[in-house]
Amino acid sequence: MEKVLYNEKILPLYYKLGMSWEGLPAIEPGQFVMLRITEQVDPLLRRPFGVYKILGLGAGGQGSEGSEQGIEILYKVVGKGTKLMANLKPGYTVDVLGPLGNGFQPISKVGSVRQNQRIIMAAGGIGIVPFYLLAKNYHLSSISLKLLFGGRGKDDLPGLEDFKKFGIDTAVSTDDGSMGKNGLVTDLLKKELSKKGDCVVYACGPKAMLKAVAKMAEDADTPCYVSLDNAMACGIGACLGCAVKIRGQGSGVRSQKSKAFSPYKMVCKDGPVFDAKEIAWEEI
Amino acid sequence: MGRDIKKKSEVRSQESGEKTPRTGKPDLSVNIAGIQLKNPVMAASGTFGYGEEYAPYLDLNRLGAVVVKGLSLKPRQGNPPPRIVETAAGMLNSIGLQNMGVEIFIEKKLPFLKKFDTKVIVNFFGDSIDEYCAVAKVLDGADGIAGLEMNISCPNKQEGWLEFGTNPDLTFRVVSAVRKSTKLPLIVKLSPNVTDITVLAKAAQDAGADVLSLINTLSGMAVDVNTQRPKLGNIIGGLSGPAIKPVALKMVWQVFKTVKLPLIGIGGIMTAEDAIEFMLVGASVVQVGTVNFIDPQASIKIVDGIEDYFKKNKIKNVKEMVGSLRI
Ligand SMILES: Cc1cc2nc3c(=O)[nH]c(=O)nc-3n(C[C@H](O)[C@H](O)[C@H](O)COP(=O)(O)OP(=O)(O)OC[C@H]3O[C@@H](n4cnc5c(N)ncnc54)[C@H](O)[C@@H]3O)c2cc1C
Ligand SMILES: Cc1cc2nc3c(=O)[nH]c(=O)nc-3n(C[C@H](O)[C@H](O)[C@H](O)COP(=O)(O)O)c2cc1C
Ligand code: FES
Numbered sequence: 001m002e003k004v005l006y007n008e009k010i011l012p013l014y015y016k017l018g019m020s021w022e023g024l025p026a027i028e029p030g031q032f033v034m035l036r037i038t039e040q041v042d043p044l045l046r047r048p049f050g051v052y053k054i055l056g057l058g059a060g061g062q063g064s065e066g067s068e069q070g071i072e073i074l075y076k077v078v079g080k081g082t083k084l085m086a087n088l089k090p091g092y093t094v095d096v097l098g099p100l101g102n103g104f105q106p107i108s109k110v111g112s113v114r115q116n117q118r119i120i121m122a123a124g125g126i127g128i129v130p131f132y133l134l135a136k137n138y139h140l141s142s143i144s145l146k147l148l149f150g151g152r153g154k155d156d157l158p159g160l161e162d163f164k165k166f167g168i169d170t171a172v173s174t175d176d177g178s179m180g181k182n183g184l185v186t187d188l189l190k191k192e193l194s195k196k197g198d199c200v201v202y203a204c205g206p207k208a209m210l211k212a213v214a215k216m217a218e219d220a221d222t223p224c225y226v227s228l229d230n231a232m233a234c235g236i237g238a239c240l241g242c243a244v245k246i247r248g249q250g251s252g253v254r255s256q257k258s259k260a261f262s263p264y265k266m267v268c269k270d271g272p273v274f275d276a277k278e279i280a281w282e283e284i
Numbered sequence: 285m286g287r288d289i290k291k292k293s294e295v296r297s298q299e300s301g302e303k304t305p306r307t308g309k310p311d312l313s314v315n316i317a318g319i320q321l322k323n324p325v326m327a328a329s330g331t332f333g334y335g336e337e338y339a340p341y342l343d344l345n346r347l348g349a350v351v352v353k354g355l356s357l358k359p360r361q362g363n364p365p366p367r368i369v370e371t372a373a374g375m376l377n378s379i380g381l382q383n384m385g386v387e388i389f390i391e392k393k394l395p396f397l398k399k400f401d402t403k404v405i406v407n408f409f410g411d412s413i414d415e416y417c418a419v420a421k422v423l424d425g426a427d428g429i430a431g432l433e434m435n436i437s438c439p440n441k442q443e444g445w446l447e448f449g450t451n452p453d454l455t456f457r458v459v460s461a462v463r464k465s466t467k468l469p470l471i472v473k474l475s476p477n478v479t480d481i482t483v484l485a486k487a488a489q490d491a492g493a494d495v496l497s498l499i500n501t502l503s504g505m506a507v508d509v510n511t512q513r514p515k516l517g518n519i520i521g522g523l524s525g526p527a528i529k530p531v532a533l534k535m536v537w538q539v540f541k542t543v544k545l546p547l548i549g550i551g552g553i554m555t556a557e558d559a560i561e562f563m564l565v566g567a568s569v570v571q572v573g574t575v576n577f578i579d580p581q582a583s584i585k586i587v588d589g590i591e592d593y594f595k596k597n598k599i600k601n602v603k604e605m606v607g608s609l610r611i
Pocket of ligand 3: 231232233234235236237238239240241242243266267268269
């Protein structure tokens, strides 16, 4: 059981929830936690949330925000569970399971990208979450970072200020033109991909956006990693509920000898971050 | 074949394995059809993976048994996503029995589970009587399996995809055939999606089942009004969780009054109190399913809670509890 440190509304539908976490484990950008915020049976299941910030590590660590060790969750109120979350007050307890899943591949492991190249982070709305830790990991390195951030309107760009604060080069788009370029984040991406030099695209957002981003990256022959957000029950690979269809294995089941017996992967355990080329986008 | 509710001494399930220790510590052990369990709590099939997934989160040695995800002869790919959706105090799943097949299980997963001091029960299914028997035979030859649990909520491809577990004749035939294919203790897991579960329970008993477990998930569906589409890729799924507990309790009680076999109660158990309710209506053992997702340690908390309840109520062993509902 972890303690709520703060729960602040930052935009009409978005909140930041800070909580303490004793013996905080190492957390990679893109990993998530399963939160249980009530002992009641409705809502029943835990809810998955990315880790936005790491709190209280002091000067030597990844950050120095706040004094108590813990994490910050950035969340959007969309339904039963997140509505309840919005009522959490400092001192309340929350049950955290995690960190879970595989985060974004460090750029050093992305084959075709040489050192000193560019990372493009493409975020849609609440899809901004994994990029704060990612940006922290790289912003002092020689790798150049670009954030492309799209939302429905100016109230759909949570955390934008945080990125501006530590000087990340950012381009914004909104569907209604209330901030930045009037259009989609993929319009920004098109321009970015046309620039010279190797880059890698990391993306998180609604499925339709990820699908479009994956296609553009593939056409541009650029490595692309996406973070998926399927519904989950266990979060640890036990229930087989969060399946996503993988490309290139047809509809049939492989022979028993083959280890890859299934055309499905589990978002919680094999992901949530996947190489975009792995996903059978036509079925999403 | 009914059971005299008053004469509980006749119930053959609850012969407690160990002598009650003199310390006054209640005896939680149970023996069902020769499977000696250290306590009456098992993790339910499909909600606990192959045990491995949960090993980092709880001490598997503390469980009565682990029932693994349902296995078929060949690997199965399962249903298209979305496969799960939460409903009021419950969840629907349409996993579609995705599994790695019985042989890969024996080679890759069983060795890990065997290391623990808990019983391994293997849940399995088929889409024909032949497949059920073939899986049972393969499992019969493997070392480290305490018993088999037959999931009969599965359609029969040779007879119009009618579910084995919804028809007494089919239930009798498939259980009889499997009975001849294995020497291991045979648990038959009943489907609740029937008009009268006692008829199916009798059919399974007559066919030679050693133990009955119930209930599997209740058939259900959910609709998204924004997209006007079903919320599950498979349209229909199985309901589990606290929402189904009253239905499950009633069915265990009905079956307890009808057959003599030991029973395993399943359905919506979240706490030790829930487990005790199932014991009172006739379950010798319980399985916990959906709650594992919510609290990976729930099964152990339930074991501890049962022990506390026994102490508080001066109950010496499981046998004393089973079917002792006051009416
Ligand atoms: C790996 C992973 C990481 C995630 N990280 C975050 C995060 O950092 N911050 C965050 O706010 N959310 C995140 N999510 C999404 C979050 O888990 C869901 O928004 C949450 O479970 C919704 O719970 P609820 O009870 O409020 O909604 P429910 O009552 O379960 O759903 C209500 C309605 O909202 C819809 N809905 C569900 N999820 C979303 C969604 N993501 N966006 C819009 N509508 C949705 C449902 O389809 C349903 O119609 C993440 C999901 C995954 C899988
Ligand atoms: C995700 C999921 C997968 C399941 N898979 C199986 C299975 O493979 N075989 C089986 O016999 N029952 C399966 N079940 C049913 C459970 O074992 C149990 O009977 C049911 O969920 C009711 O118990 P609960 O309310 O405690 O979850 C599954 C249930 C869930 C939720
Ligand atoms: S949520 Fe259970 S397997 Fe992914």
